[in-house]
Amino acid sequence: MKKRTFIKLSSALMTAPVFSPLTDWLADDKLKNWAGNYEYSTDKLYPAKSTGQVQEIVKKYSKLKVLGTRHCFNSIADSPHNFISVRPMDQVVALDTNARTVTVDAGMSYGQLCPYLESKGFALHNLASLPHISIAGACATATHGSGVRNGNLATSVSALEIVTANGDVVKLSREKDGETFRGAVVNLGALGVITHVTLDVQPTFRMRQDVYENLPIAQLKDNFEAIMSSGYSVSLFTDWQKNRVNEVWIKRRVAKGVTLTAKPEFYGARLATRNLHPIAELSAENCTEQMGVPGPWYERLPHFRMGFTPSSGKELQSEYFVPRQNAVEAILAVERLRDQISPHLLISELRTIDADNLWMSTCYKQPSLAIHFTWKQDWPAVRQVLPLIEKELAPFKFRPHWGKLFTMSPSLLQSRYEKLTDFKQLVKQYDPQGKFRNDFLQTNLYS
Template identity: 75%
Template sequence: MKKRDFLKLSSTLLATPVLPPLANLIAVEKIKNWAGNFEFSTTRLEQAKSLQQVQKLVKGYGKMKVIGTRHCFNRIADSPDQLISLVEMKQVLALDTKAKTVTVDANMKYGDLATYLNNKGFALHNLASLPHISIAGACATATHGSGIKNGNLATAVAAMEIVLANGEVRTLSRTKDGEAFRAAVVHLGGLGVVTKITLDIQPTFMMRQYVYENLPLEELKNHFEAIESSAYSVSLFTDWQKKRINEVWLKKRVGPGEKGDAKPEFYGAKLATKNLHPIAELSAVNCTEQLGVPGPWYERLPHFRMGFTPSSGKELQSEFFVPYRNAIEAILAVERLRDYISPHLLISEIRTIDADDFWMSPCYKQPSMAIHFTWKPDWPSVRKVLPMIERELAPFKVRPHWGKLFTLAPAQLQSRYEKLPEFKQLMAEYDPKGKFRNEFLNTNLLGR
């Protein structure tokens, strides 16, 4: 299907709710992920509304997986045996203004928490492009926003409560548990069921968002550091054609007395005069406000507003992380594949993420750049292109996003994580019989 025809078809989905109510899916119809590109391997699904119910379910089943907002594009959360959902566990449990932390049920969505925090005068350090995702799921897979000095969303985690395979409840905190905590935050669903998370917060702040069009690739090559440092959060959108970045999204914090006047040019790119969608052919009605209009942090950091279908509707996604020091080399390597990528692509996004110390994070001990691909929903074609991208990025020891589509060989993937042997030991300690393991974990982590 041509890109223009696909976008006309998918644009009819833009005003629909993000997901159907999970309760309507229980034992009634196949359970699908957000994009609809795969069905879970069972319709057996039980909901837990309390910690005690989670413990009961965990002790009652031999094999199981937890599903959240289902925004993963692969089978990381799949199970042929039993699924459980914490969809009803979505409340703010405690706000500690002195310690500057908030404790929430793990299945709370970032969009809902952000509204609550802002009303109390607080903020999170960053948000992903979509506010529709659950806090537990995002942290478990090292999901991120953008910003050269901003760590991924999991770096805000100060403590977590997890139910182990035997039903035991264990609490881990940054201050008390050291390496065990750093091992467990990005856990990939392999350690247990996270039921509660405590996040660092800060005073609320205002932001402005500006979009520039048609940044020459040569300017990006020559001024990458300056471009990425020019705002609190920077996103570069490209279709890899015409030797340019289609759109540069700059999300800037508003300082005291700042007027917010934007320059008409930004390294050769032109200031947009209307709100834009990352995919130029689509309406920007569901995108966060641009044109320098000031607004609260949670209405500027994401690309899409809460309550509507984000991005283009049905799509596939892949994302690859490389060390920040190799950013330009990696961008140019992918750009060489433009004619292979373009027929299957809706848009790519380039972002930067600061280093963290979580064992299974793609940004473990290295500031990183991530190249994201939003694909047309044509897996046979995408599956042919992904190995080409992975080969081009192999010299930089590329790491794929755990929740998105990749074809990297398990042996290569495992070699990229120096703490994987210790993480396997932790999995064996927390879950000795493999209750929370599935085909994805067995293949990609354990090599089985």
């Protein structure tokens, strides 16, 4: 979005009447996602500044979708009818220091919440690569972060407030609502409008980040678990060429009074002598501090700094989750496609995520390896490559990231989720007329 449009949109969110769409403000720019690869099907966007306003908008329209920070690469959030935005709802509602929870408005981003928590002596268990994404949207799509013992971001959710299709406010909690709650957290935007989210927090902690270059891919065959367990959060970046992983990012917690060091060599990789971008040719200016310098958890867990926009787009993303027990086989299967992949690839990232019990999570009952692809923005070419990758990963019963690009058939996708029937019953209970159902949900869950 152009700078002038952003300023106009921000002003509109503050002053527009509750039922006035922001169409006029967006006339000089089509409404697109963050990367610019997806153009939404309507520009009728209604901002809400309170749960009450959300209820009014939901009651007024027969078809509606929530549009958040627009970091999805596919049509999961699209609508040809109307959008509602809760971005103006971006405040901390309550911090319960005894229960160790924080309740926030659904429009708040992790970048907004983290400095607040740090100032109060608390932290979240994990963060995604980008801190710019909304909390509600990240949890609704099972966006994850990394760590062999760290669940995805949705696993920290302990309560939700949802405005359902008829305008009712429903409150669910892990403590009181059991299976219904576990079905609602990763909701894919199908249940209603999330207005408040309660997250588990823990005492704040400090971290350091060390990067190694050129890890022989052969080392993964014998030492995968040791490599991925070498830090609180570990990421491997590779272009699939030269039989090596380009960069290993190791993020470690630093206990008070304890000094950690980094060995010059790590399974054949060499310690970097400067800050690096995941794509080595690019400047590391926007990346979080490396070189073993300790800092707050929220300035080390993401790959990109809070105060910077990490990209203006010009990329596509896909991501596939496989059982961690098949991680090495899956990596080697993709590596066999290196010559088909490389012409269209910017970089790949390999991360581990722990299992959870959230019905529609990509890690439901499955400790996972996530194989992520950041592509050049050439969808016709990428669309030809994805089926090749999916064919190689088929023996491992992969699950694609809900908000990224994939080509697998709906029937195969549905077979990956044993609680899908229960989830559709939950959707029917909260949205019996399909107010929040769009083409993405119709195709992938119901066809």
